[in-house]
Amino acid sequence: MKTQFNNIYQNHYEKVYRLCLGYVNGDEALAKDLAQDTFVKVWEHLDQFKNKSSIGTWIYRITVNTCLLFIRKNKKGSYSLPEIREDDTNVVEVEKAHQTRLQQMYACIQELKETERIVILLVLEGLAQKEIADITGHSHQNVRVMVHRIKEKLTKCVTHGI
Amino acid sequence: MEFKDIQNTWQQQSEQTNIPDFTPTQQKLQKIRKEQRITQFILGITGIVLIAFFFYISAYKxxxxxxxxxxxxxxxxxxxxxxxxxxxxxxxxxxxxxxxxxxxxxxxxxxxxxxxxxxxxxxxxxxxxxxxxxxxxxxxxxxxxxxxxxxxxxxxxxxxxxxxxxxxxxxxxxxxxxxxxxx
Structure with a gap:
């Protein structure tokens, strides 16, 4: 079981961390805590995994619920800019532009309602709508409509600003 | 800007995410569980002693x-x-x-x-x-x-x-x- 958990942890940490990061407005410290909380729950419930869905979907279910629980802490994370090494001016400019776009994306995601935020983060991670329906408990049809609406909202916000 | 561009930007980030070691968290959790059991035991004993003392000094009068x-x-x-x-x-x-x-x-x-x-x-x-x-x-x-x-x-x-x-x-x-x- 320990080996199984270690494999799951190594294979899924990055995806879980990135989803948490999106949920807490790009705040790395909060995202790390949330990712750790998620894996604590994965570890505690691993014996209940019944292969009804893929392990990835199962972990995402725990991740989104852990994120939703975070609401009670009433904290709003703030985007932590990564350090940029200033040895190549062109690279620095490109990297700065990339960071600004990311910051804008995080700010726009933060403007969405809790459920919308979770759904769009799953879309950004590249999950299929069927899988998103399984994680959220909405019907496939419902998810399709929701995803379309949120995608439009996010694109408009990132392009034109909040 | 298209949604695809947003998704690409999203997926490109944190490619060098360091995966923290989970062992300290596991050990800490086991320690907390053990401490919780000890606390519950001590609280139980304290309650029993207090009730016994209550009757011993006839405080219920x-x-x-x-x-x-x-x-x-x-x-x-x-x-x-x-x-x-x-x-x-x-x-x-x-x-x-x-x-x-x-x-x-x-x-x-x-x-x-x-x-x-x-x-x-x-x-x-x-x-x-x-x-x-x-x-x-x-x-x-x-x-x-x-x-x-x-x-x-x-x-x-x-x-x-x-x-x-x-x-x-x-x-x-x-x-x-x-x-x-x-x-």
């Missing part, structure tokens, strides 16, 4: 001070019990549920907390103040005036501070409930 003290201690015990039960309920919500079912359970939890905040807690505060009133009556008779006023003032100050924190917590929980209902 009625007196005004006993009534006052019983109200004060009773309210504190009930308040702690409510909080412990509440935390247990929150912890028991199954994280393996779908997001919508999990959210529904969270909403139900916060609705119960709201009911507690507007019914049970005010009653407990009133009973607690009745207990304090009874104790003050005896303090007034048996202790010096200066010390009595010191107790009255410090109680009033601590009650205001306590009320402020209870109010803050209730408002925060109401805000959480509202966000969940709107989500």
């Amino acid at each position: 009625f007196s005004g001070t006993l009534l006052g003290m019983s109200l004060l201690i009773g309210v504190i015990i009930i308040r702690v019990w409510i909080e412990v039960k509440s935390r247990q309920t929150l912890r028991k919500i199954n994280v393996l549920l779908s997001l919508e079912d999990f959210k529904a359970q969270l909403i139900s939890y916060y609705e119960n907390r709201k009911k507690l905040a507007f019914t049970t807690i005010p009653i407990l505060l009133i009973v607690y103040n009745i207990g304090v009133g009874i104790m003050m009556y005896y303090f007034y008779q048996y202790i010096s005036r200066g010390f009595f006023y010191y107790i009255v003032i410090s109680y009033a100050v601590s009650f205001v501070v306590l009320f402020y924190f209870i109010r803050k917590q209730v408002l925060q929980e109401l805000k959480t409930l509202k966000s969940l209902q709107e989500a």
Whole structure:
């Protein structure tokens, strides 16, 4: 079981961390805590995994619920800019532009309602709508409509600003 | 800008995410569980000893001070019990549920907390103040005036501070409930 958990942890940490990061407005410290909380729950419930869905979907279910629980802490994370090494001016400019776009994306995601935020983060991670329906408990049809609406909202916000 | 571009930007980030070691978290968790079991054991033993002592000194024979003290201690015990039960309920919500079912359970939890905040807690505060009133009556008779006023003032100050924190917590929980209902 320990080996199984270690494999799951190594294979899924990055995806879980990135989803948490999106949920807490790009705040790395909060995202790390949330990712750790998620894996604590994965570890505690691993014996209940019944292969009804893929392990990835199962972990995402725990991740989104852990994120939703975070609401009670009433904290709003703030985007932590990564350090940029200033040895190549062109690279620095490109990297700065990339960071600004990311910051804008995080700010726009933060403007969405809790459920919308979770759904769009799953879309950004590249999950299929069927899988998103399984994680959220909405019907496939419902998810399709929701995803379309949120995608439009996010694109408009990132392009034109909040 | 297309949504595809946004998705690409998203997926390109954190490619060099360092995966932290999970072993310290596991060890810490095991330690916490062990400590929780020890705490529960110590609390249980303390309770039994207190009850035994209560009967040993025949404290159950009625007196005004006993009534006052019983109200004060009773309210504190009930308040702690409510909080412990509440935390247990929150912890028991199954994280393996779908997001919508999990959210529904969270909403139900916060609705119960709201009911507690507007019914049970005010009653407990009133009973607690009745207990304090009874104790003050005896303090007034048996202790010096200066010390009595010191107790009255410090109680009033601590009650205001306590009320402020209870109010803050209730408002925060109401805000959480509202966000969940709107989500």
